[in-house]
Amino acid sequence: MRFWIGIDDTDSVKGMCTTYIALLLIDAIKDFGELIGFPRLIRLNPTIPYKTRGNGAVSFLVDLEDLDKAMEIADEIIKRHAELSDEKTNPGVVFVREDKAPLLRSFAERAIKDVLKIEDAIEIIERHSIPHLSYKNGRGLIGALASVGANLEDFVYELIAYRFPEKFGKPRVVDENSFYELDFKYYPTIFDTVDWCNNVVMAVPGTPCPVLFGIRGENVEILKESIKMLKTEKWDKKAIFITNHATDMHIVEGEEIKEFRSYRVVGRVMKKPYDIIGGHVFFEIGTKNGNLTCAAFEPTKQFRNVVRDLIEGDLIEVYGSVKSSTLNLEKIRVISLAKKFAEMNPSCPICGRRMESAGKGQGFRCKKCKTKAFEKIRVEMRRKLETGFYEVPPCARRHLTKPLIRMKVEKRHVFR
Ligand SMILES: [Zn+2]
Structure with a gap:
């Protein structure tokens, strides 16, 4: 019988990665459970305060002969590899019959856009009698269910290569130039590999996790071909995931603004933006639901110069997440410029x-x-700013944020 297996919250800031644990499980059950299609890496609401790291959950479809045995193996793998000693790591695994997955769609949408409680996950699990494994407070059940239920109208692929276990936590040996060369050759089919302007290789993480690099793109064959150019230490395994990276799936439109959610809102700039210590730039817009403070923080680099050029009266549309009553800008559309x-x-x-x-x-x-x-x-x-879209540079991009290069809109001002 075909089951979706969903896993979440197995990593911590000190290490591990839920995608890696999912691959260990796929490998361990392959004799009696055949993987169908690509595993999926689903990012959830990026503003959730208790997330472990990137807030990504994994699901995959398998044709299973023996569910009990698969659950036993999953339990062993979680106990052996998940970062259970970290208080913020609370794994959850669900086993959802393929025909029941569509019942989780609205739950998944809420996990990506909204804030859910563990009780919401328990309620769904009980209502649909979903076999599951839960550790500690079981918060991972939320992402595990959501990764199964997410409906991907838009998606990209990510090819992830993993290090040999004995290398975990040690510095990665990579020739950064080879990543720039990959970008030069394959952009924009492959995107957000490097940030030319700010000198950052985004494909290589800085955390002590098992990932050696992750390459994002629109086409599986091109991804596979592209990594032949990379000069790095040898990798242990690699896998391609379907993901909701770069899709703006977290963005909510036209609602009253609430904390820990991400929005797209039109408003008029009330006063000229101002800098505060640390190089963060702030301004306010007047929207149909009242005033909203927007910020371009220091890590958004040259995007701040775009924001600094705004003046009172400019009509713009802002995209970003709201925390501490401030919208953290991911991109803007300049609709009209004041004189x-x-x-x-x-x-x-x-x-x-x-x-x-x-x-x-x-x-x-x-x-x-x-x-x-x-x-x-x-x-x-003369205004330096033009109408159209502006975005943060790749080095400041969130996983879920759709880069302009993927948007079919007029007048894109792309930072590559
Ligand atoms: Zn004169």
């Missing part, structure tokens, strides 16, 4: 040169032509 004026000294009607001050309260003059004027003039300034 910007500057006060300047008048120009001389004869020679055309800018007049100089004739002294305090004395107006302006041109010495050469002996002309005079009394008031400054208001001149419309």
Whole structure:
């Protein structure tokens, strides 16, 4: 019988990765449970306060001869490999009959966009009699169910290579240039591998987890071909996942703003943006549901210069997650630009040169032509900003955020 197996919350900041545990399980049951299609890596609400790391859960479809045996093996693998000693690691595994998976769709949508409680997961499990394994407080059941139920209208693939276990926690040996070369050759079919401007290889994690690198793209064959260019330490195993990375699946539209959710909202800039210590840039927009503070934090790098160019009256659409009553910007669409004026000294009607001050309260003059004027003039300034979409650079991108290069919209200002 065909079952979806969903797993979540097995990692911690100190190590491990739920995708790795899923692969160990796929491998351990392969003699009596055939994997069908690609496993799925599903990112959940990125603002959840108690998430372990990237808030990603994994599910895969298997044709199982023996469910009890598969559950026993899963239990052994979790006990041996999950970071159970970390108080924030609370694994959950579910075994959902294939025909029941669509019943979890709205639950999955809430896990990606909203904030769920463990009781919500227990309720679903009881209502549909879903076989499951739960450890400690069992919070992982939420992601385990959601990874099974997520309906991927949009998706990308991620090819992940894993290190040999004896290398876990040690520095990764990679030739960073080979990742830039991969990007140069395969962008945009493959994207967010590196950040050229900020000199960061995003494909290689900095955490002590088993992942050597992860390459994102639209096409399985091209992904497989591309990694032949990479120069790295030898990898132990690799796998391709279908994911909701780069899909904006977390974004909610046109609702009242609540904490720990992500939105797309139209508003008018109320005042010129301002910097605070640490290089974070803030401004407020007026929306149909009241005022909203928006922020481009220091890690968003050159995107802050886009934000600094906004002025009062600009009409924009913001995308991002709300925490501490502040929307953390992922991208913006400039819908229309307000006119910007500057006060300047008048120009001389004869020679055309800018007049100089004739002294305090004395107006302006041109010495050469002996002309005079009394008031400054208001001149419309050219705006550096254009209408269209602007986004944070790749190094500041969230897993779920859809890069402009994947969006079929006009006037994209892409940071590569
Ligand atoms: Zn003159």
